[in-house]
Amino acid sequence: MNRQLLRKSEELFYRVLMIISTVIIIIALLAIIISILVKGMPSLSWSMITQTPKGGYYFGKEGGILNAIIGSLYLSGGATLLALAVSLPLALYMNVHKLKQKNVVNSIRFFLDLLWGVPSIVYGAFGFTLMVLLGLRTSLLAGILTVTLFIIPIMVRSMDEVLKTVPKGLLESAFSLGSTRSETAFRVMLRQCIPGIITAILLAFGRAIGDAAAVLFTAGYTDYIPTSLSQPTATLPLSVFFQLSSPIPEVQNRAYASAVVLTVIVLIISIASRGFSMKYQKNKIK
Amino acid sequence: MRALVLTNFKLRRNLREKLSTFWMKCCYILVLAMPFILLTGLLIKSSLLFGEKSLTELIFSSEWKPMSGKFGFLPFIISSLWVTFISVIIAAPICLLTAIYLTQYARRVVLKIMQPVIDILAGIPSVIYGVWGIIIIVPFVSKIAGWFNVHSSGYSILAGAVVLAVMIIPFILNILIEVYKTIPIELSEASLSLGATKWETIKKVLTRKAFPGIISSFGLGVSRAFGETIAVLMVVGNVVHIPTGIFQAGYPLPALIANNYGEMLSIPMYDSALMLAALILFIVVTIFNMGSRYIIIHYEKKI
Incomplete structure (x- = not known):
């Protein structure tokens, strides 16, 4: 009888622990979002997101972070496009051309997972070495190249996860109708998976916009909106970081407001990609 | 024609x-x-x-004076190890318990609610984690240090580890959920039919089966934590010394690289030293990654 009670109470004990840890995770997320909003909302104003820094901005005078917002969008947009040109063909190659050669596909997956694990600061350091080698200066272009390297594994792996789920029969019928491998890849597979692929692109875009370590060395920082690829550019994460390290309270408050802007952008991307993957569930040919 | x-x-x-x-x-x-x-x-x-110097000399020396060409990486390596392992120790039980709860006990609705929570946590940029750390974790750690009669500004190893723990939770949790989901249902049915309680089945059958997957998920967590830069840099204090307690400031390797990129071209050999730091990061992270992936692949074959 006693033993029975012990068994039951042990289970109960662990179930309570489980619920506590689940709740901890939810609370952590809420704490992050709420604390950022509470700290940042009071200093967030319209002029902050529509103006570039004016003279004396970093001493608490007027201006905004438009340079960082636009810079981040340019940088992540460019990097996402470049990465797309490498990732989409590679993901299709793995799932159409090399479908039968499991070893090849698995080795690519292994390498991609390794690359995914490499910290962005290492990409940043590598990008910097490359820049010195090529004689480039800190610029939008150098930033884009570094971030591209950093998001390629993320993009390929998430596209691969989507393409993997396509039933073999679809491929076989495309082949049996006489289409070449690349036609099957781009006209059948791509069309079948387009919502999932958009999700993958958005995911990579979100990563690119949120990363600070890779652009720290390569993109530089400036108060102006870049007009060409060879100019340095500001980015949102770095603008949060730099403003926060200022001793002046007004500037620090603006850092919190910039953090709100960044969080909102990332949340929008996250919700949009969720929407696309929901749609994907509905339209899939099974 | x-x-x-x-x-x-x-x-x-x-x-x-x-x-x-x-x-x-x-x-x-x-x-x-x-x-x-x-x-x-x-x-x-x-x-x-x-x-000029051998690798062991560089790694096991604690003298860091770039101006006179002395590059000892020991303080940074020790700080990195402290921050990484404490964060994994905090994150691991939370992830394990949550994964078991979500896959074994909770109703499907709960998993449906938690999935976006995990995804959003995974998507929050690291600089935001850093800001959160400064707003909430740092003052909190300072207060805790007060309870132990230790004076601390709060910018410490512990603050870095807590922020990191929250950052790696979604990462580890996603893998663990996958691991528990792939265990065939027959296994738990057999155990339950022999009269084991649900918890005994989880503890003695499922978790034993999932053990390689659990270990590799923690390994991947370690590699993720080891390379994280901005969030840690913002809360960890950045003082060059060998830390001896969790309330002291630390200076992990990624923070070293990120903090000094500006002056690295003006001091001779400084850039090489920072690249060596990046190289150490790359190698450590890749070893942990390869080990964990190897275990996962090996384990998938068995099922």
């Missing part, structure tokens, strides 16, 4: 096929070569430093 159009069409199709396959192969080679390119790039840059 018709034949000509047809051959033309065939040629174009062929060309298109050839071109796209060629481009795909290029991308394929790029990805396979990438780790080696990264490695050689960092190695070439940092090898300048090896000319």
Whole structure:
């Protein structure tokens, strides 16, 4: 009888622990979002997101972070496009051309997972070495190249996860109708998976916009909106970081407001990609 | 005429096929070569430093005086180890318990609610985690240090570890959920039919089966935590010394690289030293990654 009670109470004990840890995770997320909003909302104003820094901005005078917002969008947009040109063909190659050669596909997956694990600061350091080698200066272009390297594994792996789920029969019928491998890849597979692929692109875009370590060395920082690829550019994460390290309270408050802007952008991307993957569930040919 | 159009069409199709396959192969080679390119790039840059000192001398010396050419990485390596392991120790039980709860006990609705929570946590930029750390975790750690009669500004190893723990939770949790989901249902049915309680089944059957997966998920967590830069840099204090307690400031390797990029070209050998730091990061992270992936692959074959 006693033993029975012990068994039951042990289970109960662990179930309570489980619920506590689940709740901890939810609370952590809420704490992050709420604390950022509470700290940042009071200093967030319209002029902050529509103006570039004016003279004396970093001493608490007027201006905004438009340079960082636009810079981040340019940088992540460019990097996402470049990465797309490498990732989409590679993901299709793995799932159409090399479908039968499991070893090849698995080795690519292994390498991609390794690359995914490499910290962005290492990409940043590598990008910097490359820049010195090529004689480039800190610029939008150098930033884009570094971030591209950093998001390629993320993009390929998430596209691969989507393409993997396509039933073999679809491929076989495309082949049996006489289409070449690349036609099957781009006209059948791509069309079948387009919502999932958009999700993958958005995911990579979100990563690119949120990363600070890779652009720290390569993109530089400036108060102006870049007009060409060879100019340095500001980015949102770095603008949060730099403003926060200022001793002046007004500037620090603006850092919190910039953090709100960044969080909102990332949340929008996250919700949009969720929407696309929901749609994907509905339209899939099974 | 018709034949000509047809051959033309065939040629174009062929060309298109050839071109796209060629481009795909290029991308394929790029990805396979990438780790080696990264490695050689960092190695070439940092090898300048090896000319003067041996690797062991660099790693086990604690003297960091770039101006006089003394580069001892020990304080940074020790700080990195402290922050990483404490964060994994905090995150691991939370992830394990949550994964078991979500896959074994909770109703489907709960998993449906938690999935976006995990995704959003995973998507929050690290600088935001850093800001959160400064707003909430740092003052909190300072208060806790007060309870232990230790004076601390709060910018400490512990603050870094807590922020990191929250950052790696979604990462570890996603893998663990997958691991528990892939265990065949028959296994738990057999155990339950023999009279074991649900918890006993989880503890003695499922978790034993999932053990390699659990270990590799923690390994991946370690590698993720080891390389995290901005969030840790913002809360960890950045003082060059060998930390002896969790309430002291630390200075992990990634923070070292990120903090000094500005002056690294003005001091001789400084850039090589920072590239060596990046190289150490790359190697440690890759070893942990490869080990964990190997265990996962091995384990998948068994099922």
